[in-house]
Amino acid sequence: MSLTIEALLGMYRTMVRIRAFEERVDDLMMKGLIHGTTHLYIGMEAVATGVCSALKPEDYIASNHRGHGHCIAKGADLNRMMAELLGKATGYCKGKGGSMHIADLERGNLGATGIVGSGIPVATGAALAISMRKEAKVVACFFGDGAANNGAFHESLNLAAIWKLPVIYVCENNQYAMSGPAREMFAIPRIAERGSAYGIPGATVDGNDVLAVHAAATESIRRARDGHGPSLLTCETYRWKGHSRSDANRYRSKEEIAAWQARCPIQRLRRYLEELDGLDARAAAAIEGDVRAEVEEAVQFAEKSPVPSLEGAEADLYA
Amino acid sequence: MSLTIEALLGMYRTMVRIRAFEERVDDLMMKGLIHGTTHLYIGMEAVATGVCSALKPEDYIASNHRGHGHCIAKGADLNRMMAELLGKATGYCKGKGGSMHIADLERGNLGATGIVGSGIPVATGAALAISMRKEAKVVACFFGDGAANNGAFHESLNLAAIWKLPVIYVCENNQYAMSGPAREMFAIPRIAERGSAYGIPGATVDGNDVLAVHAAATESIRRARDGHGPSLLTCETYRWKGHSRSDANRYRSKEEIAAWQARCPIQRLRRYLEELDGLDARAAAAIEGDVRAEVEEAVQFAEKSPVPSLEGAEADLYA
Amino acid sequence: MREITYKQAIQEALREEMRRDERVFLLGEDIGVYGGAFGVTLGFLEEFGKARVRDTPISELGIVGAAAGAALMGMRPVVEIMFIDFSTLALDQLANQAAKMRFMFGGKARVPMVLRAPQGAGTGAAAQHSQSLEALFVHFPGLKVAMPSTPADAKGLLKAAIRDDNPVVFIEHKLLYNRKGPVPDGEHLVPLGRAEIKRPGRDLTLIAISNMVIKALEAAEILAAEGIEIEIVDPRTLVPLDEATVLDSVRRTGRVLIAHEACRTGGVGAEILARIVEEGFDYLDAPIRRLAGRDFPIPYSKVLERQVIPQVEDIVREARRLLGRAGGGKRNDQ
Amino acid sequence: MREITYKQAIQEALREEMRRDERVFLLGEDIGVYGGAFGVTLGFLEEFGKARVRDTPISELGIVGAAAGAALMGMRPVVEIMFIDFSTLALDQLANQAAKMRFMFGGKARVPMVLRAPQGAGTGAAAQHSQSLEALFVHFPGLKVAMPSTPADAKGLLKAAIRDDNPVVFIEHKLLYNRKGPVPDGEHLVPLGRAEIKRPGRDLTLIAISNMVIKALEAAEILAAEGIEIEIVDPRTLVPLDEATVLDSVRRTGRVLIAHEACRTGGVGAEILARIVEEGFDYLDAPIRRLAGRDFPIPYSKVLERQVIPQVEDIVREARRLLGRAGGGKRNDQ
């Protein structure tokens, strides 16, 4: 691991940015300013950050319903994200997509999708395109533990395996698929063991340790870029918030949540940086201040943006 | 292995019956007397026979497009089978189903299906019913190597695993899915390794050795009946004939076919029985004569049966 | 009569049938302790236990197929698909297996299963969580399709669906869950295949489906104030479709408007319209018109979402237009 | 003009587009050395190699999704689904991803992919290999749907579909593969969205789809001998639908018959009928009638299979009936 302090600080900033963005979204939801539902990434910041920091800007990601973190980690513009959540014409999708469908094609985010598992075939196809064009790019495909029980997972991993596609499958095992506990929905202890069904490497890392995620992702990405095909990286983590707006958290205990909160991925990197003398309280506060300001600016941008109209929407349907 | 000579002779007769039936079907197809397509089981007789001989009559099977062998091994009436193939009103499905849809619910054959992999969820649901009713029955679910790459396989095996359902998944690896060679469609050497993705035992047996199939099936069935859940049994075998009527066999060599024909499952059991002094040429000829006569009778029954009419077909659509 | 919500009505139906017949069981994602995404099965786990209130992985194809298999064995599963949009993942098992088994097997099998799912826009859930997809199911012989608009129909039809020996797709509307309506005490069944006139009227037949019935009733009040009496026919089940009741109404009014939320092109409005033309052409004094979802995926923005779905004012306007009254104006349905 | 088969026409289209644009590639089951279940891609592996003629496992959902992903990246995949019946397995990727991505993403993405699949009964392949499912695709905004009936249309539409920047479902009919017809030499494109009058006539407009066009042409000969001149309109694409050509014909004839092989209930015939009623009611001298597949799964028996699908004699009979001629008799379409 040869990460510079700058690189580590970059990761730290990304994680804090995700956290701040999500907290503000949560707040706007409570206030009824965001309609529909959203799925918050709080607690899982190390996964998107660890993976995306190992990608090059020209690489791709495929996201899912819990996608804000992926999007931010891949470098998205918070203004356009927030505008999208507020259903505004200036949003990433001109208000047509919302939280579950943000795509940022310019920065290689191939889009979020609300149907669990459905991004996996799409990511696999993107990797196929790369492979056919003989480009040295890779696709990182994010999905949850729940998605790993869908047929889309199976068919895609097999395709990628037999065609040696440059894709890394990142399973964010936050222990639950909505209320479904991974321990009951799988009869195996580690989801990464499924790699063996396709003849691809499967690795499990602590998904709250951004450095561990980064290291494992770097390895998988190198493999993919070198033409050795896909791998399955399972990151063990936890979502702090309810599954979505309507979740009453009946399926898990306060203690369990608290135990995972004690393992905060941001605090963890902060402590590490402090040990390295890379970050002190002032610097941390400055970062915090920066990102809160960015987020506030995004909210203001979104609020004063115009609402969309259906005028010309045909052109957004058919090219 | 404590199989009696009678039991072995029963298996032998079943295999010869399947072979004779299929050869006659092939012949009727060539003559244009069977329309549509059929998928012949010739060369694979040991799999259905080995598995079904390990089942009790009250157990169930779920079949697939290449289903005549399963059907016969589960005790079907050749007359009604042949009548179905000839599209007659006396057939198993009153001429409405044809080769790919024969079901024999009285004998526990839950039916064949023409959509690859689609019988797997159905078999799993049947096992769920058994499990909910706390019956000591099992379901044997037959499918090909090709089906193991479909999402239906993945979702079903996981369900059966987490619910410990009494089902044995019998993958008939005849090396090809139509023209798709298993060696190219999987990046793993043995399909049975996929069991580990679901936390269930996976075993691979010589699918041309009826005794090996019987032994492995017996073990899986006991496990299932005792409440220990599903297993995945892969039987390595080969189909001698083309995939279906229209196959030009462009994807495999004559030598390969010949090599597998030299490993005929019927001859193999015959040699074994001869060694045990359980069968001599006369007895073998008698069996051969019996089943050929049965098959001829079936053809005659089918030929003189009436064609169906749509009269009253509404009642065959909605109960 | 006592008033309960649509959701409570569905709960009563499920509970009564589960108590009555132990072959009835539920399976679906998050239906246990979570109570289902819309809370329909809240409390069921406690009463009926894990075996009969079966939380599943996110395996729509697998669980619909498992329901078909269990049904074939004589069980009576009720599968919940969290949003009907996801039924596209399960369509093979539903339409090529469950729907066809009986016929393919020559009339031998019975597949008594129900697939329940909520549909409809209006919650800001965007393109993949807001569709109305009844047209898919209507096209596959072997399926029955129910779409209740009131608590009473929801209860009665769901009980009938569970007792039916065929696969029934039972489509709920998200915006109806918390609406109240009268539901008779005690055993209440509504047979599949019988339409209901939700409001009688002489001037125009408005055939409305699911939540459109509610909007139609509102529109009817507005129109009544203008002296226009529209008759609202709710087919309640699309398969079987009660053509007789529809045609009888058309015979009396001579004018027809059909309203549904699903996309216009290829929606069931076309089928209903076609049947009226084929069987009741001579009754018609004017072209039949459809009010339907515009041919777009459902947009996220609240403003846009509202625009792609027919609203009360659209019904009012179309009714006026059909009756040659002023204020017909420009239409919003493409 | 030279005559080639429908299958050869499709081959020419694929070959020309693959030679012209290296982003075009094929994926599907057994399309390589086997040449596809119907031999459409025979020889392609030799010319274009394994990378561009990509044999896949039996993973319909996965490969349609992979095509969508590759298309999103700027490739132009053409997926072959062996029988359209299996598209039910891939419907989520087709209808919820490929069709919606552009819209959901605010008009940014392009998804230039083609899904080719054969459909139709008449080969004794029974309930799961004989369906006609165009109605499913027509209902999802974002998809285009082509159904050529002649070699020339097959070639021209497929080339246009491949060059189109949207997902196009291109539906072939098994019974047409070996039929010959004239196809112009050289570059030949048929724009999506333009109907063609396959035979002019003054007495009745017969809107026929896919293989029904062939049956309609036969029926027209029989009717012509009786002095009845029917006009056969082939929409060629269902989305976009060329309403103008249809309505213009109806305006001239005043009588309409619609024929397709798909099940009657919820079939596209209803949609076409509805549009004519909505826009051309005043042109109509008689109720529009549909001739369609009966609402059954396709039975295996040759005898039964024939009975559930409209035949030439059914068209002749219905045309006579609509024109009030003798011999209309009892109908066979439920």
Ligand SMILES: Cc1ncc(C[n+]2csc(CCOP(=O)(O)OP(=O)(O)O)c2C)c(N)n1
């Ligand atoms: C195919 C499908 N089934 C069900 C749902 C409803 N749903 C949305 S998110 C979710 C849980 C997903 O779990 P997981 O994949 O672990 O991701 P997480 O939400 O935990 O990040 C469910 C069941 C859906 N969106 N798509």
Ligand SMILES: Cc1ncc(C[n+]2csc(CCOP(=O)(O)OP(=O)(O)O)c2C)c(N)n1
């Ligand atoms: C879902 C689906 N895709 C494709 C087909 C066409 N098809 C029929 S059999 C077959 C090969 C099946 O291979 P396998 O499962 O190995 O069984 P086998 O025929 O070798 O016994 C294919 C591709 C189908 N029937 N269903």
Ligand SMILES: [Mg+2]
């Ligand atoms: Mg999860």
Ligand SMILES: [Mg+2]
């Ligand atoms: Mg095989």
